[in-house]
Amino acid sequence: ETGVTQTPRHLVMGMTNKKSLKCEQHLGHNAMYWYKQSAKKPLELMFVYNFKEQTENNSVPSRFSPECPNSSHLFLHLHTLQPEDSALYLCASSQGATVQETQYFGPGTRLLVL
Amino acid sequence: LAKTTQPISMDSYEGQEVNITCSHNNIATNDYITWYQQFPSQGPRFIIQGYKTKVTNEVASLFIPADRKSSTLSLPRVSLSDTAVYYCLVGNNDMRFGAGTRLTVKP
Numbered sequence: 001e002t003g004v005t006q007t008p009r010h011l012v013m014g015m016t017n018k019k020s021l022k023c024e025q026h027l028g029h030n031a032m033y034w035y036k037q038s039a040k041k042p043l044e045l046m047f048v049y050n051f052k053e054q055t056e057n058n059s060v061p062s063r064f065s066p067e068c069p070n071s072s073h074l075f076l077h078l079h080t081l082q083p084e085d086s087a088l089y090l091c092a093s094s095q096g097a098t099v100q101e102t103q104y105f106g107p108g109t110r111l112l113v114l
Numbered sequence: 115l116a117k118t119t120q121p122i123s124m125d126s127y128e129g130q131e132v133n134i135t136c137s138h139n140n141i142a143t144n145d146y147i148t149w150y151q152q153f154p155s156q157g158p159r160f161i162i163q164g165y166k167t168k169v170t171n172e173v174a175s176l177f178i179p180a181d182r183k184s185s186t187l188s189l190p191r192v193s194l195s196d197t198a199v200y201y202c203l204v205g206n207n208d209m210r211f212g213a214g215t216r217l218t219v220k221p
Binding site for chain 1: 145146148150152155156157158159160163201203204205209210211212213214
């Protein structure tokens with residue numbers, strides 16, 4: 001257990017559905033991240049939040065909408081996704097939003113878009 | 115932002131020492147070097163971090179030469195369970211993971 005939880009662990013959705021991924025950290029960290037990992041590909045950083053403010057958006061399509069209501073919770077709202085969005089979505093947190101701060105990752109949500 | 119280069123894959127046998135080198139020629143003065151390990155279908159896990167010389171913990175050692183343009187992660191006496199992807203991150207604000215090194219430990 002890393003102190004970062006993600007729900008659901010698995011999700012199957014159609015292209016017209018709307019769903020949300022949830023991430024919660026119990027570590028008292030100030031920074032939270034969303035990553036995408038497609039099969040056999042490197043991790044792709046999607047969004048960075050520091051003290052609830054979005055500090056990075058790596059050209060992510062608008063069908064992915066993040067929300068960070070407080071430093072402990074991070075959501076990723078999904079709508080009108082494409083099959084190529086099927087991937088493992090990982091949430092992470094760290095004390096600060098710098099590389100020298102250790103990132104703690106959740107178990108991920110395995111998403112399948114049909 | 116310091117770009118990193120690692121071998122794409124490495125093979126080893128149980129009980130051997132494995133050394134994975136990461137090149138980071140453009141490392142900045144205040145950049146740290148951090149290594150993560152990732153098993154399939156799991157998030158990466160922090161292994162070790164260093165700034166210069168040598169760092170050792172219960173899992174690995176990290177060797178950093180004086181010019182800091184490279185670093186070597188050393189895993190002593192690997193086992194089958196060390197089969198994973200190993201990532202080297204260098205920088206201050208860039209959280210991007212590269213392709214990593216896929217280590218396969220064989221019996």
